Amino acid sequence: MSLERIDEWLDEVNQIGKTSAAGLYRLAYTKEEQDALDIFRGLCEKEEMSVREDAAGNLIARREGTADVPAVAIGSHLDTVYAGGQYDGTLGVLAGLEVIHRLNEKNIQTTHPVEVIVFRAEESSRFGTATIGSKLMSGKADPAKLASLKDKDGITFPEAVEQAGFSFEQLTKAKRPQTDIKTFMELHIEQGPVLENKQRSVGIVTGIAAPLRLRVLVEGKASHSGTTSMDMRKDALTGASELILELESAARNEKDNHTVATVGSIEASPGAMNVIPGQCRFDVDIRSTDTASRERVYERFVQAAGHIEKTRGLSTQMQTLAEETPVPLSSQVQDCLKEVCSNLNLTPVFMPSGAGHDVMNMAQKWPSGLLFVPSVNGLSHHPDEFTALTHMVEAVDVLEQAVRTEADEGRPKKQVEVRS
Numbered sequence: 455m456s457l458e459r460i461d462e463w464l465d466e467v468n469q470i471g472k473t474s475a476a477g478l479y480r481l482a483y484t485k486e487e488q489d490a491l492d493i494f495r496g497l498c499e500k501e502e503m504s505v506r507e508d509a510a511g512n513l514i515a516r517r518e519g520t521a522d523v524p525a526v527a528i529g530s531h532l533d534t535v536y537a538g539g540q541y542d543g544t545l546g547v548l549a550g551l552e553v554i555h556r557l558n559e560k561n562i563q564t565t566h567p568v569e570v571i572v573f574r575a576e577e578s579s580r581f582g583t584a585t586i587g588s589k590l591m592s593g594k595a596d597p598a599k600l601a602s603l604k605d606k607d608g609i610t611f612p613e614a615v616e617q618a619g620f621s622f623e624q625l626t627k628a629k630r631p632q633t634d635i636k637t638f639m640e641l642h643i644e645q646g647p648v649l650e651n652k653q654r655s656v657g658i659v660t661g662i663a664a665p666l667r668l669r670v671l672v673e674g675k676a677s678h679s680g681t682t683s684m685d686m687r688k689d690a691l692t693g694a695s696e697l698i699l700e701l702e703s704a705a706r707n708e709k710d711n712h713t714v715a716t717v718g719s720i721e722a723s724p725g726a727m728n729v730i731p732g733q734c735r736f737d738v739d740i741r742s743t744d745t746a747s748r749e750r751v752y753e754r755f756v757q758a759a760g761h762i763e764k765t766r767g768l769s770t771q772m773q774t775l776a777e778e779t780p781v782p783l784s785s786q787v788q789d790c791l792k793e794v795c796s797n798l799n800l801t802p803v804f805m806p807s808g809a810g811h812d813v814m815n816m817a818q819k820w821p822s823g824l825l826f827v828p829s830v831n832g833l834s835h836h837p838d839e840f841t842a843l844t845h846m847v848e849a850v851d852v853l854e855q856a857v858r859t860e861a862d863e864g865r866p867k868k869q870v871e872v873r874s
């Protein structure tokens with residue numbers, strides 16, 4: 455039964471990266487990542503797939519089709535964060551393997567080849583940059599930037615790649631031509647609470663949200679908290695508070711577009727109980743899959759900054775730390791997943807992804823889709839990360855049918871229909 459099989463595979467892969475501490479340690483381009491890949495290679499070979507590693511060490515396992523046409527690919531990753539969980543990434547590649555197992559079991563021949571890809575270095579924990587393997591495969595990687603990366607022990611990214619047995623100079627050869635792949639699909643844990651709250655087993659992701667990040671400095675005047683009357687103050691912190699509440703309200707207005715805005719760090723100075731804050735610095739993170747919606751929140755924030763300058767006699771400065779472009783996912787693949795769900799009597803939730811995944815690089819080159827399965831308590835990047843395998847099996851049912859549709863299945867070899 456597939457539930458038990460997936461559970462066994464999970465146990466087998468998750469033997470790797472265990473330490474005396476809780477959680478898994480399979481960091482990018484370490485021996486542990488390679489060991490997990492080697493186990494996965496063995497599982498793929500048992501399913502009679504041909505397996506190779508590309509120039510970046512991405513593992514590509516392939517089940518041939520009946521024609522020489524682009525492949526339908528399923529992929530995710532086996533590396534983890536420090537003290538990572540058992541499901542993030544791992545579930546995605548095992549889902550792909552399970553689809554292959556079922557095709558074999560049912561003796562289904564597809565026109566298009568079906569591939570399962572394990573991308574290297576999806577997590578940013580070691581080098582501060584995420585989804586490196588899929589960036590290389592889709593041709594989105596910047597070698598100069600990769601060359602400048604270092605881990606916390608001072609090992610450079612090129613050194614780590616060489617230590618893992620690959621050549622840094624050759625990494626860009628991992629780039630695959632457009633004609634290699636027809637459709638790419640990833641299954642991943644949600645890493646948030648939406649599916650669990652709605653009690654649904656499957657999410658169809660509409661796009662990957664991208665952040666606009668700002669560092670904001672509000673300047674007023676530090677003065678004595680006892681001797682400065684309320685109308686004489688230039689309090690940077692109360693001005694900043696007004697700005698932050700306005701940001702929240704602007705993002706709430708864009709709820710239908712799933713836009714979110716957060717101030718997660720703030721610092722007031724001089725930082726004494728009896729001194730009115732003369733300076734306040736905070737960081738803003740606005741995310742959306744819809745650039746126009748994100749822009750509306752940003753514009754209201756800028757207007758609010760102008761307002762507190764006038765009404766409170768403060769000055770403000772804003773520095774853009776990051777401005778990334780959201781990645782919409784293929785509507786054709788979403789439609790395919792939607793139809794499959796309806797055939798299986800499942801009601802999916804259409805939702806954006808607030809976190810980045812390998813699919814966001816693949817989607818820039820090939821029509822791509824992302825399926826979410828629930829994470830209990832929305833927990834992820836944590837040893838207690840958990841997804842019920844019953845949900846997992848339902849999501850794999852969807853993935854299997856979507857792959858069979860996309861890969862253009864023929865009839866099972868044994869059943870030849872004869873019409874008179």
Ligand SMILES: [Zn+2]
Nearest residue numbers: 542543576642
């Ligand atoms: Zn992941």
